[in-house]
Amino acid sequence: MTEINLTQSEANALISMEKIRVDDQSYDYPGLGGRITIPITSRNKREYFVLDVSRGRIDLLKGSYHNRAKQIVILVRLDFGGQPHRNPDGQEIPSPHLHVYREGYGDKWAVPIPTEDFTNIADLWQALMDFMKYCNITELPNIQRGLFP
Numbered sequence: 001m002t003e004i005n006l007t008q009s010e011a012n013a014l015i016s017m018e019k020i021r022v023d024d025q026s027y028d029y030p031g032l033g034g035r036i037t038i039p040i041t042s043r044n045k046r047e048y049f050v051l052d053v054s055r056g057r058i059d060l061l062k063g064s065y066h067n068r069a070k071q072i073v074i075l076v077r078l079d080f081g082g083q084p085h086r087n088p089d090g091q092e093i094p095s096p097h098l099h100v101y102r103e104g105y106g107d108k109w110a111v112p113i114p115t116e117d118f119t120n121i122a123d124l125w126q127a128l129m130d131f132m133k134y135c136n137i138t139e140l141p142n143i144q145r146g147l148f149p
Contacts, residue, residue: 008103014069020139033057038141067135074107085110
């Protein structure tokens with residue numbers, strides 16, 4: 001797979017860019033072991049993004065949310081219900097944690113969940129809403145909550 005390296009200013013601009021849904025397609029929030037991939041675009045339609053929602057196969061509370069640019073560059077990733085993450089400097093960050101693109105490292109660095117941005121990380125649906133807000137997705141995709149988010 002081709003690797004795309006962004007400068008930090010490019011990544012920051014993509015993260016803060018206003019994003020909207022591409023269409024009105026409906027998506028079901030995934031059950032155990034499920035995953036959905038949703039196309040997102042910038043308001044001016046010049047940049048394309050992807051929102052991934054993944055759930056663990058066994059653990060109801062394990063999964064991740066990703067916001068990608070250029071198809072493969074993870075700009076922001078929220079991991080929950082899994083193991084702690086060890087950063088390249090050796091620091092261990094407990095789960096849940098947030099990965100934000102860092103020049104030269106991609107998504108290899110994690111930080112504790114910013115509580116001012118994530119109101120209730122234990123509620124996976126609310127965590128998804130907060131994640132989309134954190135990624136500046138202002139026109140939300142049509143995701144059906146279902147019984148067990």
